Structure formats: structure tokens, C-alpha cells
Amino acid sequence: MNNKKHPSVLNKLVGVLDKVEKPSRYIGNEYNSVKKDAPLSVCLVFPDLYDVGMSHFGVKILYDIVNDLDFAKCERSYLPWPDMQREMKDNSIPLYSYESYTPLDHFDVVGFTLQYEMSYTNVLRALNLANIPLRSADRGEDSPIVIAGGPCTFNPSPIEDFIDAFLIGDGEEGIVEMLEAIRSGKDRSDKLRKLSNIEGVYVPSHNNRVRKRVVHDLKRSWAPTRQILPYTEIVHDRGVVEIMRGCTNGCRFCQAGMIYRPVRERSNDEILDISFETIKQTGYEELSLLSLSSADHSQIKDIVSSLREIPYTSLSIPSTRANSLTVEIAKAIGSVRKSGITIAPEAGTQRLRNVINKGISEEDIISAAKLAIENGWRRIKLYFMIGLPTETDDDVRGIGHLIDRIKRMGFYDLSATIGVFVPKAHTPFQFESQIMPDEAMRRFKLLNWTNKFAKLNFTDPHKALIEGILSRGGKELSYVIEEAEKRDLIFADWDEFFNAQRWMDLFKEYNVDIDHIMGKKSFKDEFPWDFVDSGISKGFLWAEYQRSLRGDLTVDCRNGCTGCGVCPNFGVENIIHGVRE
Amino acid sequence: MKYLFFYKRYGLLRFLSNHETMRMIERILRRTGMNLKMTEGFHQRLKLSFGQALPTGIIDRAGLFLISTDEEIGQEFIGKINSLSPHGFEVYRICKVSEKFELGRSVNGYVFSLIFLEEPNIPEGWKIEKYGKIWKTSFFVAFNSSSPRTNAYGQYLTLRESVVFKETFNDESACCG
């Protein structure tokens, strides 16, 4: 830990908390937060409001792993809401940690989690509030080493000028090796050199290529059970148990499904053990089972029936599959009928669902809805996307017909969220283009007639475009992101702060070639993320893309390897505990 | 059995809203693992009642909550509950009360204090005392009439000092400790 003296943040903090909205989101000192002394100090920053960041599971995992090390301690920070940022500026309060109220620039390591591209400007704002030079090149011996992890790091290019080292992929083992390297490095450049030799770590100034990090199995000891309890009401205020990582469905639009391969399930017994421990340590009244697609866990029925036995504890399972099993599980956990059931058909016609390899049929969807009705649900939420590859107006109208058909089954309340598809890096659809906002608006209009009987919620197509640019662009975007932060385009994921026009003006000023970034690509074209090896070969992604255009399905690789390359590349395999019926 | 808990909430925890305080206490109680009575219905919650709600920002030395349980608990429970609480929350007394006890019927009101760093301009008739460099005034507020706001008189701190029970509640005899 650096030995710089710092003025007491805490004293100044007390003076401003009476003036801000929801002061409890800034006070730290939550139950189960860890206060310790150690030679190496790390502060993990979730670059969004506390209410959002506290719900994030990845931070919980790393927090415990680092705090279990003898030589390191881990604290946390979040981006304060603008009212608090103003107070902090006016009173010279730097961004501080929630455990010891230490300014962030006094830490040895500052780590950001990059969950969504729209938070890039938030990262820069956090660095500014922390008085840490934005660009790696401007940081000296006194500055913390700034690291980053999370799904966005699979295309680090747009933000790589600001980050000293990225940890790409599973973080549990990599973080420990990184901290050891930082601890043993003589000076900044020696530390960076050592970091660059770690598997899964990308140091922009040292590496030309990087391969993602994979853990073979989810160890019991990595499951965080002493989860920190917020005082503030946060987005998901409940205990979380990760039951499975990775997904083998092979939906072609889904980046998480590609980059988190292979599947690693935790066993029923272990999940039970972790759940009991989490409840005991937190006092939470609700447990959430986390995974990309919980209905796919081979022991999901057993898990749900054992967990239901925990007294006075409700269960929640974010559902994804649009089939009967999802409804059966929802029924088994006794989830509140009035909150409605959620299913995600993604596309309106079978042809298009085949293109995206969403392995469900119209019949699956209808029988799921029927089962929901039979079991007393009267509210239903549906998720769709427009702008999927090969989509025609008939496919879009198909969304309307499906909504109509389901509504007629007897739901009194149907809401449908319709997003604009963003073709993400490392997916078979990375070769595809994204539809522009005008076209998206035209397609949305094809659905307006369903407004009469359903609540339609169209996501902002400009937001989708900006997200697409930030996720598919290259290094040239660093200046745009830097300027966007200066112009206060932060909290871009929050509607009250989102300003599409100002973003579009910015892209224009900086000559960002939107058509090039968002346009169709061929196999030979280079992507800014080609140097990041997810284990899935570009050839496999291309072949999957070709299959999609033909409407060919690719099976779930639980039922037989489909040859993506991850398992042989990393010497790993799908870990499945039960036998699927 | 019914138990009345007396607690303090101070330091940074004074910035909790009333709702946040209640949720924190509910979870502390759940962590103790004690067998508490639950409400009926689908979403079962702890059967728990609180003293009068307090605005955000006030230091509380007179917090109260009431629980029902079939477990016998003694003063040693104070240590247990405090070891499962965040810094800034502290139970300092537990009283066993009769089954008929209700907070609304037993509490007469609270004594509040305001602390000033400069000589204050306060309503006439209020008694103000000077201690070293601070000024302090205290007054009684009847149950369910509004608590002073943290910015009402330009005070530096607002405290809820103590609870005043109605005569019908015999504090000493009801206490198990």
C-alpha cells in the first residue's frame, strides 16, 4: 500500500450526506464487508450506481477470493450519482473505497468490471473523480495499476488506452496470479511485463495476442457466501448462488453463450450447501439461482425441490427458455403469480428462430403459455428482438401474431419488450450488420396494431446503435469515449441521462465510420477483436453463420460436441452432474 | 412470548431511511437464527413492529421494536444480536413484555435534542444550554406527531434521545434483565 497521507474522507463525507438523495448508497460499512490490513491493496470498482453495482455477482466472487489471500485486501467503490459527484467536487472529496474510505489513487490496484459498453464513460468519470490519470501512458510509479475484467474485455480495443491490464475470461485463478505479479514486480514496467505473461491477461503495451482464461470447474471455495448486505434498496437485493457457468444451447446471437464455454455445473449437493451457508451469513429472505439458462441444469428439478425446503426463504430463477420446463420450475418455486411469467421467444417466426438457433418451436412456446394459464398465471412478459439476420417484414409481423395468439389464451396482462439486435463480437453473427435506427423505427411500426391489447416496450434503437459501435469499434474510439465523458455523457444506460443526438454528433465530429463498423463482414475481414482468442475459432463462427443463413440447426453440445474448439483448446470439458430426462 | 428491544442507531447509520432501518433489523434477526413468528400468507414476513418512524439523518438512541417468539431469551441475547449487526447499530436492552403489549398504546412520546455549533435562533420559550463549544436544546414530541427535520433550525445534529412511556407501562417490572 502506498504510504501517502490523505485527508480524512469520512469527515467531509458526513458533511455532504444530508444534501444528497438516498445517502445510504454512499456510506459503506455494510454487514459482511471486510476490513483488513495487507501489504497489497485492491479496490474493485463497478462503474455504475451503487444500486446497480451491488447486485453484480462477479465482484462478490473476486472480493472474497482476494480477501482470503494473506498478502492482499480488497475494497469496493461505485460511481456516485451526479448530485453526489457535485458535492464531492465542491468539497474536494475524491472517489473513495466503501471499507476504509481511502481515496482510490492510494490503492495499489484499481479494478473495473466491464459488464456493458455503455459504462465506458463511467469508467473514465470514476478515474477522474479518483484523480488517476485517464491514459495508461500518463500514469507513473505513484499511480495504481488499473485492471479490468468482464464480458466487454473480449473486445478491449475501444477502451485499451485507459486500462493497464485486462483479465479476459474466468477471473478466479487469474486475479490471484495478477496480484502476485504486481506484488513481486520491482517497478511499474516490471509489473506490467510480469502481468503480460499470465494466461488470460492482455497488457496493451506488451501483448499482441491473448487467450481467454478458463477454470476447469467451479470450486466450492469460490462461492461467495458472506455476501455484503446493502442498506439501500438495490436492483436485486437477495442472496445469489451460481449454479452453472456457461451455456451449450448455441444461440447464435448470444455473446455470453459463446464466450463462457464450456458448461460447468455445480452439483445439487454443493448448491444446497452453498445456499444454506448464504442464508445463514446474510439473513436474506430470497435466494436467486444464477446461470445463463437455469432450466438447462441437469439437476434443476432436484435443486428446486430441495431449496424449497429452506424455511421462510423464497427462490427466484431468472428464466430464459421459452418452454414448459420454465413454467414447471416457476410453478415449483411457487413464484408469485401476480408478478407474471417471463418467456423469451426472441423471434416471431419459426424460420427466424431457426436462423438464430433458438432451439424452441412455436409449439414449445404455446404449450408453455398454456401451462402457465392452467397454473393460474394471468400476466406474461415476452422478449423479442428485431433486426436479426435475414429478417423480413413477415418475420416482424410474426411477432405481432404470436403476441396476439398468446394474449387470446386468456392472459389479462401481456407486455412485450422488443429490442434491436446488436451483432456482438465472438458470435456467429459478428459477420452481420446492425439495422440503423430509421429502419428499426419502420419495423417497430409494423407492430403498432398489437398496442391495442398488449403493452409494447420498444428499446431505443439509437441506444442499440451506440452500444453496437462501442462494442464493435477499435482503438480509434478512445478519443470519442474520452470526449463523451467530458461532455457529461455518463450513465448512458439511464434514460434520464441518455442523449442520442449528442452521441451521434460526437461520432460525426470524430469521423467515426459507422457504416464500416456496423456493416456486413466477410470471413477475410479483420475485426478489432481477432487477437482475442475465445477458444472458438473464427472458422467455426463463420460455418455457424453460413448454417444460420440456410436455416440449419446446430444441436446443444451437451448432447454431443459440435466442434467449436473450446474443449480441445483448453483441455476442458462440459461438466454435467445429472442425467437429463 | 413478546420481547421489546431497545436499540441505538448512530454514526453513518443515521443516514438510513426508516424503511432501510427496518429491513436491516429484519435481516439481523434472521441471522440470529431465532425462531420468530411469521405473518400469514404467501409472502411470509417476520412479525415485527417498530416504534415511530424517524426521518433520515437523525441519530437514534431510542429505537424500539417488538417481536413474538416461542423461545425464551435473556440478556445474553444482546451480545449475540450485536455480533451479527453492522457497526452503528446496537441493541442495549431487551424487555419481556406481556402478550397484550402494543407499542402504540404504551409509548407517550420521545425526547429529541438538537445540537448547534453556533448560538441558535430558535423559537421563544425553548430552553437552550451551552456545553463547551456547543449549544443543546431538548424537547418532548408526542407519539405520532412529526419529528423535527434535520434542516429545520440550522442545527448540526438531531438526536432522538429517549422514549417516554405511558404510566401504564411499568418499565422495570416488565424487564427480564
Ligand code: SF4
Ligand atoms: S468443444 Fe464441443 S463440447 Fe466443448 S463447448 Fe465446444 S461444442 Fe461444446
